Amino acid sequence: MKITSKDVRRVAELASLALRDDEVERMATDLNNIVTHIDKLNELNTDGVEPMAQVLFDAEDTATLREDRERPSLTNEEALANAAVSGSGYFKVPLVIER
Amino acid sequence: MKQHSITSIRESLLTKKFSAEELTRQALEFAETENPKTNAYLTFSSVRAIAAAEAVDRKIAAGQDPGPLAGVPVAVKDVIVTKGLRTTCGSNLLKHYIPPYDATAVTCLEAAGGVIIGKTNCDEFAMGSSNENSAFGPVKNPVALDRVPGGSSGGSAAVVAQGTAVVSLGSDTGGSVRQPASFCGVVGVTPTYGRVSRYGLTAFASSLDHIGPFARSVRDAAAVLQAIAGRDEMDATSAAAPVPDYVAALTGDVKGLKIGLPKEYFTGLAPETGDRIHAAVDVLKKLGCEVHDISLPHTEYAIATYYIIATAEASANLARYDGVRYTTRAASAGTLAEMYRETRDEGFGAECKRRIMLGTYVLSHGYYDAYYLKAQKVRALIAKDYAEAFQQVDAIVAPVSPFPAFKIGEKVDDPVAMYLADIYTVTGDLAGIPCMSVPCGSSPDGLPVGLQILARHFDETTMFRVADAYERASN
Numbered sequence A: 001m002k003i004t005s006k007d008v009r010r011v012a013e014l015a016s017l018a019l020r021d022d023e024v025e026r027m028a029t030d031l032n033n034i035v036t037h038i039d040k041l042n043e044l045n046t047d048g049v050e051p052m053a054q055v056l057f058d059a060e061d062t063a064t065l066r067e068d069r070e071r072p073s074l075t076n077e078e079a080l081a082n083a084a085v086s087g088s089g090y091f092k093v094p095l096v097i098e099r
Numbered sequence B: 001m002k003q004h005s006i007t008s009i010r011e012s013l014l015t016k017k018f019s020a021e022e023l024t025r026q027a028l029e030f031a032e033t034e035n036p037k038t039n040a041y042l043t044f045s046s047v048r049a050i051a052a053a054e055a056v057d058r059k060i061a062a063g064q065d066p067g068p069l070a071g072v073p074v075a076v077k078d079v080i081v082t083k084g085l086r087t088t089c090g091s092n093l094l095k096h097y098i099p100p101y102d103a104t105a106v107t108c109l110e111a112a113g114g115v116i117i118g119k120t121n122c123d124e125f126a127m128g129s130s131n132e133n134s135a136f137g138p139v140k141n142p143v144a145l146d147r148v149p150g151g152s153s154g155g156s157a158a159v160v161a162q163g164t165a166v167v168s169l170g171s172d173t174g175g176s177v178r179q180p181a182s183f184c185g186v187v188g189v190t191p192t193y194g195r196v197s198r199y200g201l202t203a204f205a206s207s208l209d210h211i212g213p214f215a216r217s218v219r220d221a222a223a224v225l226q227a228i229a230g231r232d233e234m235d236a237t238s239a240a241a242p243v244p245d246y247v248a249a250l251t252g253d254v255k256g257l258k259i260g261l262p263k264e265y266f267t268g269l270a271p272e273t274g275d276r277i278h279a280a281v282d283v284l285k286k287l288g289c290e291v292h293d294i295s296l297p298h299t300e301y302a303i304a305t306y307y308i309i310a311t312a313e314a315s316a317n318l319a320r321y322d323g324v325r326y327t328t329r330a331a332s333a334g335t336l337a338e339m340y341r342e343t344r345d346e347g348f349g350a351e352c353k354r355r356i357m358l359g360t361y362v363l364s365h366g367y368y369d370a371y372y373l374k375a376q377k378v379r380a381l382i383a384k385d386y387a388e389a390f391q392q393v394d395a396i397v398a399p400v401s402p403f404p405a406f407k408i409g410e411k412v413d414d415p416v417a418m419y420l421a422d423i424y425t426v427t428g429d430l431a432g433i434p435c436m437s438v439p440c441g442s443s444p445d446g447l448p449v450g451l452q453i454l455a456r457h458f459d460e461t462t463m464f465r466v467a468d469a470y471e472r473a474s475n
Helices: A005-014 A021-043 A077-080 B008-012 B018-036 B044-060 B102-110 B154-162 B178-184 B216-228 B271-286 B301-321 B336-347 B350-363 B368-392 B415-420 B422-429 B461-475
Strands: B041-044 B074-075 B113-119 B166-174 B189-190 B212-215 B257-261 B290-294 B393-398 B437-441 B448-455
Touching: A005 A021, A005 B350, A021 B301, A021 B350, A021 B368, A021 B415, B008 B018, B008 B044, B008 B216, B018 B041, B018 B074, B018 B113, B018 B154, B041 B074, B041 B154, B041 B393, B044 B113, B074 B102, B102 B113, B102 B166, B102 B216, B113 B154, B154 B166, B154 B178, B154 B189, B154 B212, B166 B216, B178 B189, B178 B422, B178 B437, B189 B216, B212 B216, B216 B461, B257 B271, B257 B368, B271 B290, B271 B393, B271 B437, B271 B448, B271 B461, B290 B368, B301 B350, B301 B368, B301 B415, B301 B422, B336 B415, B336 B422, B350 B368, B368 B393, B368 B422, B393 B461, B422 B448, B437 B461, B448 B461
Parallel strands: B074 B113, B074 B166, B257 B290, B257 B393
Antiparallel strands: B041 B113, B166 B212, B189 B212, B189 B437, B393 B448, B437 B448
C-alpha cells in the first residue's frame, strides 16, 4: 500500500474533511487503486513538453478585460441570504481568536 | 409532449393552435405526473414558467417576434444557478440554497423565449457517470427503468428522452453531457471550451467545465446552442469568436467531408456498441464522406490525466463549501476549523470526498510535479494528437461509451472501473474541442447507443452537419 491511513488523515486535514475511522480505511483502499492507475503516466517521457494549464486555441481577443465601470452588484441582504448564520450585516462564524 | 420540437411549437404558437401558457401548463402537469417514474426533476418552477410563457404570448399578440425558442419547455441541470429557484447541485450541502442571480445561459434561454419548467437531478457537484451520486436518489433511465441514465447530467438527458421537456441544459467536464445522451437515446452537445459562458455554472474543474444542450434532434440542439453561445463579459474564459448560424448550415449535404476513425477508440468496446458505430460509419460513407483511419496515440493516458487535473481543480473549487456562505453548517461545530471539517464531512457524499482527497493529494507537497505537472504535460500531448488529426480530417467519429446503460447499483462499488469507462469522452474535454453524441440505434436488448462526433475548435458547424446528415439518413 503506497498511501497509508496516516497519509489519508494528513490529506484529510489539508482538505478540511473530518473523516470517520471507517471512511479512512475505505479511502486508503480507493486512493491506492486510483494512484496505481495514474502512475501509468510515468511510462511517458514528457521532457521538453510545455504543460497545458488551460485550453489554448488560435483566436483573437478572447481574454479581453471588460471596461472598468460602475454597475449594480448584490446587496448586502442578498449576499447574506444564504448564510448559515448572519448578523449585523456580516457572516457569523465560531470564535476564532481567544481574548 | 414527445411530438413537440422547437419548430413545431413555433408554428403552433404563430397559428394559434395553442398559446405558450397552455403548452406550459400542460408540460408542467405532464412532467409532475411522470416524474415519480424517473426522479429526473428535483424542483419545478411553475410560477417562473407561467410568467415566461405569458411574456411570449404577449409578444405574439403584439405582432412581435417571440424569439427562436418561443414557448419551448426547457429543463436546466441543477448545477446551473437560477435566481430565486432552489439550486442543489445534487448535494445535501445545498438543499436549501436559493441563488441570488441567474446563470448567463439561463438568461439567454429566457431572452430567446424559452420557458424553464424545472431543475434536473444530477450526480453531486457533477461528479459521476451514473447519476447514482445524487443526494436526492438516482435517476432512472426512461428507456429501461432498472438502468442508470448515465451521468452526471442524468436528469437532463432523462427528461428529454421521457418527453417531460423538449430540450435541456447539462454540463460536461469529462463526458457528463455526451454519455447520458448516449445512454438515454437523445442528442447531447459539448461545445468548444469558451463557446458558452459558464457564469452561474457551479465550478467543478474550471479548465474543463462546459455547458451544453440536450435535444431530441440535432436541429433543436443546434438552435439551443445558438441561443446560449457567445462572449459574456461575466466570464473571462468565454470566447469572442463570432457565432455562426448553426441551423442554416444543416443542409444534409456532407459529400466530400473527411472523417477520421481513431483506432484507439475501438479496443475494449462492447460488441453491441461496436456494431452500431460501424453501421453508422457505413451510413456516412454512403452519404459521400471520405473515411480515413487515424491514430490518437495518447488516448490510453487520458483517464489518468483527466482524474488528476479534474480532481485537483475540484479540490480547490469545492473549498468554498465551508459552512459559512452556503446555507448548511454542522450543528456540533465548536471552533472554526471544526466547523469547516464537520460541515464538509456531513455535507459531501462519498464520491465528492474521494475526489477532493485525490485532488488534494496530487497537489500536496512532494507530489505536485509527479502528478499535477505531469498530467498538464500529457494533456498537451493529447491536445496535440487532435491538432494533428485535424490536419488530415474535418471531423472524427467514435463511440461515446464502451457499453450501453448498465443496471443501477451494478458498478457503485468500483470507482476505478467507473472512471475507466469515461475513456472516449474525457479526451474531447481535455483538448477543449466541440463534441457531441447522436443516437445511432440500439443494442439487441433495446438499449440506445450514441455516436460521438468531434470537430476542430469552434467548428461546431461541421460537427452539426455530420450529425444532422446521419440523423436524416438513419430515420
